[in-house]
Amino acid sequence: MRVPLLLKVYCALRKGWNRLTPEAKELLRVYVRSQKESAGYRNAGGKVDDYYTQFGQVLETVMSPLRIPLVRPSLTVKESLKKEDVYGCFFRFLNEEMHLRRPEDIPECLLKTKSTNAICCVLATQHQTKKPCNQELVSWLKERQDETGGFYASEMAPVPDLLSTAVALFTLRLVDGQAKSAKEFVEAHWMEAGGFCPTILDDYSDVEYVFYGLLALGSND
Numbered sequence: 001m002r003v004p005l006l007l008k009v010y011c012a013l014r015k016g017w018n019r020l021t022p023e024a025k026e027l028l029r030v031y032v033r034s035q036k037e038s039a040g041y042r043n044a045g046g047k048v049d050d051y052y053t054q055f056g057q058v059l060e061t062v063m064s065p066l067r068i069p070l071v072r073p074s075l076t077v078k079e080s081l082k083k084e085d086v087y088g089c090f091f092r093f094l095n096e097e098m099h100l101r102r103p104e105d106i107p108e109c110l111l112k113t114k115s116t117n118a119i120c121c122v123l124a125t126q127h128q129t130k131k132p133c134n135q136e137l138v139s140w141l142k143e144r145q146d147e148t149g150g151f152y153a154s155e156m157a158p159v160p161d162l163l164s165t166a167v168a169l170f171t172l173r174l175v176d177g178q179a180k181s182a183k184e185f186v187e188a189h190w191m192e193a194g195g196f197c198p199t200i201l202d203d204y205s206d207v208e209y210v211f212y213g214l215l216a217l218g219s220n221d
Contacts, residue, residue: 005128005174009215012170013062016218024190025063028210031194032059035207044206056207062214115154116144116164120171133175141168142177149182161199162189162209166216173219186216 020028035042041056043049119137126133144151150160151168165182172179189196195205196213 002128002130005124008174009170010058010062012173012218013058013211013214014218016214016216017062019217024194027194029063029194031205032056032063032207032210041207044204044208052207055211059207059210059214114140116141116151116168117153120167123171123175127175138172138175138177141172142179144168145180145182146185147180148188149180149185151182159199159201160185162186162196162212162216163198166212166219169216169219173221182216182220186213186220189213 017025035052036056037048040048040050040053043052119141123133123137123141125131141151144155144164145168146152146160148160149165150162151164152160153164157164165185169179169182171177186196188200189198189209190213191197191203191205193205195207196209197203197205198209
């Protein structure tokens with residue numbers, strides 16, 4: 001039986017969580033709780049947002065002392081995302097992958113977009129549908145890794161970022177691709193308040209980037 005990709009994501013998140021020290025875990029718990037209101041989790045602008053709430057709820061499960069439930073989880077697609085958006089395609093794939101069987105199921109926009117997230121989505125789709133992974137795309141993805149261990153979002157991105165790093169490490173691990181260690185890169189994005197910042201140029205965090213921080217730690221061998 002094929003393991004759903006989203007459950008693999010949960011397992012990587014849990015692995016990242018277990019790699020934290022007890023002190024770091026407590027800081028992270030306190031930070032995540034600080035982002036929650038009765039109506040849900042706040043976004044980077046401080047407003048409760050359904051999109052960010054789903055990341056917060058995932059983190060609640062990951063930080064729980066209980067084991068991750070062996071059920072097929074789901075993520076809500078943000079209403080503003082269109083079918084042509086990389087993120088929209090990614091979330092729809094996570095939720096609908098069991099129905100995908102043909103190469104043409106890969107959204108055309110992902111094949112045309114040379115961004116780290118888009119390429120990762122294509123490779124993950126190929127892997128999960130048991131199609132041969134495009135090795136040219138695997139090579140392109142590996143070339144996006146900086147000497148610091150972080151990955152650039154595209155060929156034109158000025159600095160590597162945590163989101164691209166987390167998704168790239170997870171995908172390369174999924175398709176048996178080799179990547180340099182990103183442990184120091186991820187640690188450099190840890191904030192004293194308990195969250196993870198998007199890039200070294202940023203001084204803020206939110207629950208979405210806590211998600212990516214843990215995913216990167218759990219996908220880094």
